Amino acid sequence: MTSLNLDLAAGRARRGPRWPGTFRDGHARNDVAVRPRAVVVGANINGLGIVRSLGQAGVDVIVAGTSPWQPAFHSRYATGARRFAALHGPAFLDDLLHLGRSLFVTTDWTVRTVSEHRELVAERYRLRLPRRDRVEMLVNKVLFQQFAEQHGLPVPRALVIRGERDLAGLADLGFPVIVKPCTTDHVERERVLRARRAWSRGEAERVCRTLLHGIKDDVIVQEWIEGPDSEIYFCL
Template identity: 35%
Template structure:
């Protein structure tokens, strides 16, 4: 395939012509979501000569510009599920053998789960049971399931009135956090993952703000510790719920700092995180891609559940860089291309950088007086570094990203 510096999304007709030419001997892949999460699958699968189509909503996200994918723009799947189904069924019906289907966002996972009967005729995918998937995007259900399986959780209350909010604040203590039950719906109307409340007035204001957009929330204790107190398990379970891939890592910085997405992370063996996350997933006979995040409570040393994602996450590319290529291993198992043996082997000390988020994280840390430019830049030298966007072999995503950043700056001047 020739290298285009910035590959452009295609129209559906051209994409379908490409799909019809796929080899019947090996399934192609259809990735739902073009974020850095989706990009990790596009690159891992596509660089091996496997054809890839990536579907995204209206945002110009990076995987749409990869040399290894045919990109398609559509409305948001929450707004126009019918259009996504029309496109998916057209792709599945045009392929000479059922493609591997990998949803990378909450809305994508719920779409595939709810329409699994129709999509299962044209695609191969591995997901948890529908009942499990309807529960897991709801963070209140995550904490209930965790408690039932013996996984430690922060003190959490679920108010349904302003009076109960005030009582929750007194019981949990300040500062506390206000967290939505459904993060993907919250993000459509609010910035950030949650709200930190320093007193009763801020807590009540956060609750009222959530009520205005129809979002139920929980009030949770604030576990002391910085961004580097966050640890995670990235996993893949096969159709029989066997854990084929168990991978642990630690966050070092986030954007926004405190309650964001990992901008700098490092691969690290953390046996307790592996055991707790695996216990949680096994308790529901989990299948497919998933991740669990914990925060280490500096008061007790205990790892407490922060969130569960019934899908892959933005840092998925670090597994490829560290030698446990979960995107490709998942493709092999889902497509039944070859047998995949369980593994927990990976290289420690590989640093994974989301370039855009880490620049923004650095600026916030510097403003808070917690990081200088010299320390930030010097921290990358002498380390094994992998990037979310930049790749010499696939320059389009990074070029498109920084081109948009530059263009936006010029427009503001």
């Protein structure tokens, strides 16, 4: 997950999101003066964490997403809810520009859409984004692995699988490993698994073949680093 802070303005949290496109009193509001100060795009578990953090910091938050069943819509810190047709591509841009407030995005393909159309989005939002090639590197696990290795960053040993002949390289890794598509776009679009732990070379080969067939793109296999979830950190 890559989550980029595109802007932040102070406000005060109110309770009671309604679905779709309404606020606490149940009426849709379109005037800028009464809109909350931040928009979180994506109501998944990543979005819930950001909504909680912003709300606890005293920021008004609108949650935008495609399904009312996702958890961030039901947070006490969400002051409003907006239904978006999609979280990437032209339909997403239309909804985003219509809303036009401070923005937090929670999925990689949303970040990529904003990055690719940053001049258009910048008409309504103050953007804090790296240049396009750096954004692409951050959302692509293969490109980030290569960047980390070139700069001596402490990352697990990994192998890029582009086809059947690359599977022989699995013999050089320690097991268990984690097998992932190169970007989470495939998770959203093709509904493949975000990640799969494999305990043996044979299991890793089977998972890689399944992913290669399903996404028609690179697969990355990384050595598994044991530890609790409390040792996982994100930069928002």
